[in-house]
Amino acid sequence: MENRGLNKVDLIFEKVDPREVLTSAYKMKNNEIIQQVLESGLKGRGGAGFPTGLKWKYTAAVKEPEKYIVCNADEGEPGTFKDREILDRVAYKVYGGMAIAGKAIGAKTGIVYLRGEYRYLLPKLLKELESFHRLIKGIGYDFKIRYCMGSGAYICGEESALFESIEGGRGEPRNKPPYPTTSGVFNKPTSINNVETLVTAMAIIKHGPESYSHLGTKDSRGSKVFSISGDTPTPGIFELELGMSVQEFVDEFGDGDTKAVQVGGASGFCVPRKKFQVTIIGFEGVPTGGSMKLFNSSRSMYNVLHNYLDFFAEESCGQCTPCRVGCQQLLKGVEKVKKREVKSTYLNELLKLADTMKVASKCGLGQSVGNAFRTIVENFREEIIY
Amino acid sequence: MYQVGDLVKELSDKHGRTRESLMPILQGIVKRHNYLTDEAMVEVAKELDISAAEVYGTASFYTFLDTKVRGKYMIRVCKTITCSMKGKGEIIDTLEDMLKIKVGETTSDKQFSLIETNCIGWCHKAPAMLINDIPYTELTPEKVVEIIKGYMQSK
Numbered sequence: 103m104e105n106r107g108l109n110k111v112d113l114i115f116e117k118v119d120p121r122e123v124l125t126s127a128y129k130m131k132n133n134e135i136i137q138q139v140l141e142s143g144l145k146g147r148g149g150a151g152f153p154t155g156l157k158w159k160y161t162a163a164v165k166e167p168e169k170y171i172v173c174n175a176d177e178g179e180p181g182t183f184k185d186r187e188i189l190d191r192v193a194y195k196v197y198g199g200m201a202i203a204g205k206a207i208g209a210k211t212g213i214v215y216l217r218g219e220y221r222y223l224l225p226k227l228l229k230e231l232e233s234f235h236r237l238i239k240g241i242g243y244d245f246k247i248r249y250c251m252g253s254g255a256y257i258c259g260e261e262s263a264l265f266e267s268i269e270g271g272r273g274e275p276r277n278k279p280p281y282p283t284t285s286g287v288f289n290k291p292t293s294i295n296n297v298e299t300l301v302t303a304m305a306i307i308k309h310g311p312e313s314y315s316h317l318g319t320k321d322s323r324g325s326k327v328f329s330i331s332g333d334t335p336t337p338g339i340f341e342l343e344l345g346m347s348v349q350e351f352v353d354e355f356g357d358g359d360t361k362a363v364q365v366g367g368a369s370g371f372c373v374p375r376k377k378f379q380v381t382i383i384g385f386e387g388v389p390t391g392g393s394m395k396l397f398n399s400s401r402s403m404y405n406v407l408h409n410y411l412d413f414f415a416e417e418s419c420g421q422c423t424p425c426r427v428g429c430q431q432l433l434k435g436v437e438k439v440k441k442r443e444v445k446s447t448y449l450n451e452l453l454k455l456a457d458t459m460k461v462a463s464k465c466g467l468g469q470s471v472g473n474a475f476r477t478i479v480e481n482f483r484e485e486i487i488y
Numbered sequence: 489m490y491q492v493g494d495l496v497k498e499l500s501d502k503h504g505r506t507r508e509s510l511m512p513i514l515q516g517i518v519k520r521h522n523y524l525t526d527e528a529m530v531e532v533a534k535e536l537d538i539s540a541a542e543v544y545g546t547a548s549f550y551t552f553l554d555t556k557v558r559g560k561y562m563i564r565v566c567k568t569i570t571c572s573m574k575g576k577g578e579i580i581d582t583l584e585d586m587l588k589i590k591v592g593e594t595t596s597d598k599q600f601s602l603i604e605t606n607c608i609g610w611c612h613k614a615p616a617m618l619i620n621d622i623p624y625t626e627l628t629p630e631k632v633v634e635i636i637k638g639y640m641q642s643k
Contacts, residue, residue: 180568182607218552219513219608221621251515253550256606270510272549330613331570338612368568387595395570395611409569419549 106345111325142311143323148296149391160283166216169209179367181393185297199300212247256417275465318344322384349378369392370479403482425468568607
């Protein structure tokens with residue numbers, strides 16, 4: 103496995119002249135923009151990791167006058183706070199990425215879906231948007247961005263639930279296919295991208311795909327912003343090259359007593375100390391939308407698991423049975439094991455339930471509950487039981 | 489109970505009368521009146537020419553669109569893992585003591601409501617809470633007392 107070590111990078115928050123980058127993007131052919139993003143190897147930074155260039159290519163290929171760029175700023179994964187920081191510090195680069203994407207796919211409208219928890223940022227973001235609109239109009243872009251506010255629902259970070267929410271409905275995920283690239287918001291072709299992805303795309307246009315793809319590994323190109331919290335002396339936002347091992351990460355950010363790292367938030371994976379060395383942070387190992395939580399030996403992994411399951415039981419939209427009932431049963435199940443109302447082998451039944459949820463749930467929420475459940479139960483079984 | 493007719497018209501003029509306008513209108517009512525009454529939802533349904541069930545269906549899905557009586561200051565304390573690990577319990581105890589209410593309740597003068605919420609994106613500065621739109625981070629019981637005193641004086 104390729105290991106790049108821990109290297110700090112400064113692409114996302116780097117100051118750029120938006121006029122310069124947007125002017126050169128404006129002069130490029132649409133497929134040239136898409137080609138550059140494809141060549142860079144950029145994968146979506148929200149967590150799922152779909153190749154951004156492909157998403158744009160598919161959306162561009164649909165012949166339809168009305169298309170949309172949606173910026174997913176419904177950052178709700180526990181432990182993730184990088185998108186808030188990006189919007190707070192470099193919103194103009196988010197808008198810039200949207201304008202470039204809009205040109206590439208042939209969309210004249212961009213929508214930022216901002217989670218309700220970040221509403222305090224809105225007045226400032228709108229002010230910055232105004233001057234951004236003036237800037238791109240001057241260059242020649244025919245593109246407008248508007249905001250839609252969320253109202254406190256984790257599931258709306260799921261792309262089709264987010265569309266439902268923009269349209270004024272309950273944030274319940276849709277069946278796929280059709281995929282957003284052919285039928286997204288208002289049933290029009292839509293490219294929905296994470297905040298950080300859009301900023302990265304702008305950086306790729308500025309620096310060229312070559313220099314970007316030199317960063318990271320074959321499966322995880324480039325760098326990404328990590329949100330680091332938990333038992334660490336240095337919590338916060340760090341942009342790091344992809345392809346480091348969990349051990350290298352812990353050496354830098356741990357408190358000397360790290361027993362586990364939860365990579366990717368509540369829907370991600372728990373890596374125990376004995377696997378730090380062999381686990382790469384990236385799509386070839388444990389993928390993450392940026393959430394990195396460190397736990398030291400004073401923490402009970404039962405409490406961690408219980409907290410996550412409580413989270414999912416509340417945030418499941420309730421539309422499909424495996425997820426609605428599954429989340430609640432997993433939560434009740436671990437409580438019963440802890441209270442010794444059932445034998446510890448009951449955990450095996452719960453693991454089977456988590457597997458069923460993975461295959462039978464309609465969207466990523468239900469499908470990924472089993473990630474944390476399995477990795478915590480398997481690695482910290484005694485903490486769950488005793 | 490509050491009167492909402494004029495506000496719904498005002499918000500519909502601003503956001504439009506399509507299905508897409510529903511969320512911003514409901515958010516606007518909550519911003520002004522803290523929660524949604526049945527009357528408010530019926531009024532919105534009439535204005536947008538959709539069924540009241542559709543309005544309730546959307547409203548009830550979102551935790552920030554309360555359909556229960558809520559106070560002028562909505563306190564949401566993050567209960568997700570990092571905030572829990574870093575002292576959320578003490579923050580809740582302090583708030584309950586000060587406001588003389590439990591989690592989920594509203595003070596009798598309808599000034600404060602206290603609830604727990606899921607991750608609000610301030611894990612690196614835990615524990616954290618929101619009061620209406622404003623985040624407060626790196627909380628300690630002492631800090632919470634000061635913050636709430638400030639709100640009590642400004643009411």
